[in-house]
Amino acid sequence: MADYYSLLGVDRSASAEEIKRAYRKRARDVHPDANPDDPEAAEQFKELSKAYAVLSDDQQRARYDQFGEAGVGGAAGGANFEDLFGNGGGLGDIFDAFFGGGGGGGNPFGGGGGRRGPSGPPRGQDMEVAVAITFEQSVFGDQVPVDLKLPQTCDTCDGSGAGEGTKPVTCSECSGSGQVRRVRQSVLGQMVSTSPCPRCGGLGEVVTTPCESCRGEGRVTTDKTYTVDVPAGVVDGSTLRLTRRGAAGPRGGGPGDLYVHLRVRPHDRYHREDDDLVTDVTISIAQAALGTTLELETLDGVESLVVPAGTQPSHQFVLKNRGVPRLQGRGRGDLRVIVDVEVPTQLSTEEAELLRTFAEGRGESVGEAGTGLFSKIKSAFS
Known part of the structure; x- marks a missing residue:
């Protein structure tokens, strides 16, 4: 040993x-x-x-x-079980303490005196549903309807499960305790365990005349619509918990909770980086060199964006407090606008000459006229 x-x-x-x-x-x-x-x-x-x-x-x-x-x-x-468990408790009382059958005041595993009564109707299941919201709704928040099917308390019997003019009766097998005790002998002596009553399912009562609407369950599955308050600033994958909005429990049991998983649809111009909104704008070489003013469509409305002369590609403009409201604090993030300078791929003869003249004035070396790709292909066949 x-x-x-x-x-x-x-x-x-x-x-x-x-x-x-x-x-x-x-x-x-x-x-x-x-x-x-x-x-x-x-x-x-x-x-x-x-x-x-x-x-x-x-x-x-x-x-x-x-x-x-x-x-x-x-x-x-x-x-020395009397010393360990108190009050001279026998082996059966020890196993009751292990498996929930009650116990005396000296029970070291907790619990006051007396047997445990019926556990009562079980709580209903928690429910889950996924809801798609727009990018704007995720930024500014909104009230969104959520449609689903879920068990709800039967109106006919008010959740009791009993037919009209009747009511549940005390279970004869467990005498209303909701539990049954089983005793068996082993090499260690008498062992006692408790478990939910198989006849009443631990409720302590049975329905002898079931309700016709719910067939004795005390609940029926119906369509339900909730209005969910989506807070401003939520991200894709956020989960909202609606307490006691889940399935009703059988035979009058309390409802579970409802978990709403949010799926944010992407925006065609904006994306999030933490609490900032980010977008790209494309301007021409002339606009970058000479400057311009753009009408920028933000989620808050149209803003005038002044692009100064000499703006370089990938330059970032920051509009303060035009981003996403902060969930865990005050204020909002920023709106960041990233500039992309577009280089033309096709020029007319006049445009090419103007650019060549511009380059010569700056002392810059550029390709000669007729040295483009099309001209090289054409000359190869001449």
Whole structure:
């Protein structure tokens, strides 16, 4: 058998309280009812109990520290369950503590006195829906309708599931507790476990005359439309949670939540970089050299953009506070306009001469007339 301290996962200098806490934790992990498919679980639990029985007793622990397992002989027959779990709780009460069957005030796993009552109708499922919004809606926010089908409380029976003039009755199998207790014998003694009642599903009540509209479920699936407040500045992939807007629970159970996943459609001119809006504008060589004023269509309306003479390609103009509202703060990002200078690919003879004259005046070397690609192809066949 392994060292008792190693079995419990504590140091040899561990206090009595540390040993007790370690045993309770390990007991949960190796308990046979928690490991029904592990044939070795019962033996592991038995060895763990022996280790605790020795180390929780000062005299036996002292003999074990001096002589090992031989020093305690057959004394390690089992853990002092009355000391560990309080109030003289038997083995069945221990397993109730493990698996939710209640327990006395001395139960180290929590819970006050008395058996647990029926858990009541279960909460409805959480629902998810994806909604497409425009780029502008993501920037400025909007109220967006969301259409979906989801279970809702039956109006005919008001969620009880019972037919007209009737009501649910107490379950005869669990007497309204919503749980059943099963007792079985094992090498460790009597084991007790609890589980939801199979007849009433843990509700504590059964419907003998089902409602015709919902067939006893207490809810029906219908079309529903919610208006969702989309905050300004949301990004693609954002998820909004609408509390208690999900599916209604069966038999009067509370509703779950609704999760709305936002999909932002791309814009034909703008894109986001954090809280900034970015767009490109194309100007000609003459406009870049001589300057110009552009009418820029922003998401806020038309803005006049002054392009000074000598503007270079890829120059960036910044319009302050014309970007996206900040979700986590005040103000807005900026609007950044990136300039692209377009070089003409085809020139008339007059335009080419004007450019050549301009280049000569600046002392710049340019191609001779008739040295373009078309002229070279033409000369190859002459």
